[in-house]
Each structure stands twice: as structure tokens, then as C-alpha cells.
Amino acid sequence: METAYVLINCDLGSEEAILDSLRHMESIKEIHGTFGAYDIIAKIENLDRDKLREIITWNIRKIKHVRSTLTLMGIEGRN
Template identity: 45%
Template sequence: MNIAYVLVQSTIGHEMEVLSDLLKIDFVKEAKGTFGYYDILVKIEASSEKEIVRIITKKIRKVKNVNTTTTLSVISEQEEL
């Protein structure tokens, strides 16, 4: 299983609707509001890195009022340590 965390910056005042829309996307396991430069932290789990890229580019970045994203890919080899 591949895991990635996506930091999302949204339009001011639209954080809750963006959060709600993100939680409706398949493979999104968690989405939490945060303080700071980014507004939402999203956890994605998928069977491949290619699938994660598709979710981010075709789903998350297309959500209305999502302005920017930064992706943090988990190193799968370190999960078993």
C-alpha cells in the first residue's frame, strides 16, 4: 500500500467546504484542518504511486477553491522499521 500526505491551501473562507469535498474522494483516508500556511492535511492510501498521482492531479487539484498542494510521499521501505 502506498501512502501520501497532501498539504492543501484553499481560498480564505472556503476551508470547510474544501475539507468536505476532499473527504468524498476515493482513497482519501483522512482530511484535517490545520493552522499555518496550509489549511488542510490529507492522507491518501492507494495501491500504486501512479494511482496517487492520478488522485492528486485529477481529483484533489480539481476541487473548487483548492489553490495549491504539496505532496509528501511516504517511503514504503521504512514502514516496516
């Protein structure tokens, strides 16, 4: 199983709408609102590494009011 953690910056006040959008996306296993440099962290899992990239690029980054993302990809065999 491939894993990625996506740190999300969003426009002020749009956190709940973005969290709601993330709840309905495939492969997203956990989401949390956070304090600090990023507003939301999402854990994504999929058998296919390319599918993870697709979800991040074409789904998460296209959500209205998402300003930026930082993706941390897991290293296979290092759990």
C-alpha cells in the same frame, strides 16, 4: 500500500467546502484542518502509486478554491 500526504492551501473561507469534497473521494484515509502555512492536510493510501498521483492531480488539485498543494510521498519500507 502506497501513502501520500497532501498539504493544501485554499481560498479564505472555503475550507469546509473543500473538506466536504475530500470526504467523498476514494483512497483518502484522513483529513484535518490545520493552522499555519497550509489549511488542510490529507492522507491518501492506494496500492498503486500512479493512482495516488492521479487522485492528487485530477481530483484534489481540481477542487474549486484549492490554490496550491504540496505532496509528500511515503518511502516504501520506511514506516
